[in-house]
Amino acid sequence: MNHFAEQFDTYIRARVTLIVIVTPEEERAIEHVKTVCEQKNRTCLSWDVADGFVVLTGRTGLDLKCRDPLVALDLMEKTGMDNTGTIFVCKDFHDFWANPPVRRKLRSVVQRLTQTRTSIVITTPTGQIPDELQDEAVIIHLRRPNGEELDxxxxGLLKGANVKINLTEPGREKVVQAAMGMTAGQARRVFSKAIVTCGCLDDRSITLITEEKAQLVRQSEALEFLSTTETADSVGGLGVLKDWLRLREKAFTKDARDYGLPAPKGIAMVGIPGTGKSLTAKMISGLWQLPLLRLDVGALFGSYVGESEDRTRRALHIAETIAPCILWVDEIEKAFAFGSGDAGTSQRVFATLLTWMQDKKEPCFVVATANNIAALPPELMRKGRFDEIFFLDLPHMAERREIFITHLKRRNRSPRDFDLKRLVKEADGYVGAEIEQAIIDAMYLAFSDRMREITTEDIVISLKRQVPLSVSQRENIQYLRQWLQEGRAQSASYPGEVAGEPGPGQVLLEIETRD
Structure with a gap:
């Protein structure tokens, strides 16, 4: 008996009269209820407005053709008062929440059947129930199928068709793992599509299933499935952070679990805008070969009472189901800026996320990025939420060289054709995003000049046309660096490796002097 079945069995033995099952998988939920009733020798009937009553287990003398909800509730009450122990499963009954007579009748029936052996079960895709029924009902969330259920x-699909399988046992595990996070119905359809498309079940099926899952995750309102090919070479500098990540590259494997290592919880990356925080989140996904989910916190908020919290729980549950995965929360300080006009909704959503980050059991690695440290609540940054907090500073000389090489190669240019020493010097005080933009601007300049090849001089001109953040946001950068010097975070970069490289304070001093 699985966890859901155990929960349901406990509630009906405790004589709970109204049970609300929250799930989009109506068929799977009813199958679980039916199995429990068969094991406990209980009569079980379903009801809906189209088919009336349908016997799932046992026998009954009820008028099965009843399609009126008020009459159906009368019959449920009459049967329940006989203490027969019947379980009634009402499909789509949430459609009647807005009908006052039906809502009142349901509440009255539930109250009169208290402590009888009869239970009314309502399946619904949302966790919203009327206020009048809040005290009468218990809510069970049916979790999406685990690996064993998907297998x-x-x-079952393979038995029903003559399908050729070109997979080893580990390969089959990867196919099932690729489907994690889907409902049973979605998985069945995707498996079928993979078989029809590929003509058999093989390694190609894994890629196809992953692509289908990306589409399904995007329908979850607040989660975005990102495909990424970024590697450690895609990010210039940040040596300390890269080494930290490489050390934990195999942390999600069975060998790590057998060794006794817990899965990493996550990291927070704070610091100057444009230093590669978002790119690093994508790089982690590529380095560890784990799916990357971006949490769109703005999409968590709904207009109805409790809807935001419900969306948050659903999104986090999907992330747990897909685990191991990377959950990226970008500019988290903006996402949870508390306002006085939302009746505390943002605070409740934030509290839900904090609790989940602290207590989650599944290997979901959280990557939170932030630019404005002052807006971060202290409870978010304390130990236990993240394994480490990294500060991303202005790139030093060695890092600027790496950044130039990375972006030149990305645009099919050989770094040997450029005076990197001069470029690195001219880009003193520039962040990675500004260096990338300078190269792009230089390419536009050369392209408009009869499509000639770009030169070092083009890039230097583009750099000089920019006003770097180290100048325009001097006060903010000084505040951020003070935060690092107070020991509140670990630098993501090793000290400058080139002789004569000025320290952070010297760079700002030189900028101020030039001003």
Whole structure:
């Protein structure tokens, strides 16, 4: 008996009269209820406005053709008062929440059937129930199928068709892992599509299933599935952070679990805008070969009471189901800026996320990025939420060289054709995003000049046309660096490796002197 079945069995033995099952998988939920009733020798009937009553287990003398909700509730009450122990499963009954007579009748029936052996079960895709029924009902969330259940779905599909399988046992595990996070129905359809498209079940199926899952995750309102090919070479500098990540590259493997290592919880990256925080989040996904989910916190907020919290729980549950994965929360300080006009909704959503970050059991690695440290709540930054907090500073000389090489190669230019020493010197005080933009601007300049090849001079001209953040945001950068010097975070970069490289304070001093 799985966790859901155990929960349901406990509630009906405790004589709970109204049970609300929250799930988009109506068929799977009813199958679980039916299995429990068969094991406990309980009569179980379903009801909906189209088919009336349908016997799932046992026998009954009810008028099965009843399609009126008020009459149906009368019959449920009459049967329940006989203490027969019947379980009634009402499909789509949430459609009647807005009907006052039906809502009142349901509440009255539930109250009169208290402590009888009869239970009314309502399946609904949302966790919103009327205020009048809040005290009468218990809510069970049916979790999406785990790996074992998805493997059973795959096995059932393979038995029903003459399908060729070109997979080893580990390969089959990867197919099931690729489907994690889907409902049973979604997984069945995707498995079928993979078989029809590829003509068999093989390694190509894994890629196809992953692509289909990306589409399904994007329908979850607040989660975005990102495909990324970024590697450690895609990010210039940040040696300390890269070494920290490489040390934990195999942390999600079975060998790590057998060794006794817990899965890493996550990191927070704070610091100057344009230093590569977002790119690093994508790089982690590529380095560890784990799916990357971006949490769109703005999409968590709904207009109805409790809807925002419900969306948050659903999004986090999907992330847990897909685990191991990377959950990226970009500019987290803006996402949870508390306002006085939302009746505390943002605070409740933030509290839900904090609790989940502290207590989550599944290997979801959280990557939070932030630019404005002052806006970050202290409870977010304390130890236990993240494994480490990294500060991303202005790139030093060695890092600027790496950044130039990375972006020149990305645009099919050989770094040997440029005076890197001069470029590195001219880019003193520039962040990675500004260096990238200077190269792009230089390419536009050369392209408009009869499509000639770009030169070092083009890039230097483009650099000089920019006003770097180290100048325009001098006060903010000084504040951020003071935060680092107070020991509140670890620098993501090693000290400058080139002789004569000025320290952070010297760079700002030189900028101020030039001004």
């Amino acid at each position: 059973a779905v795959l096995e």
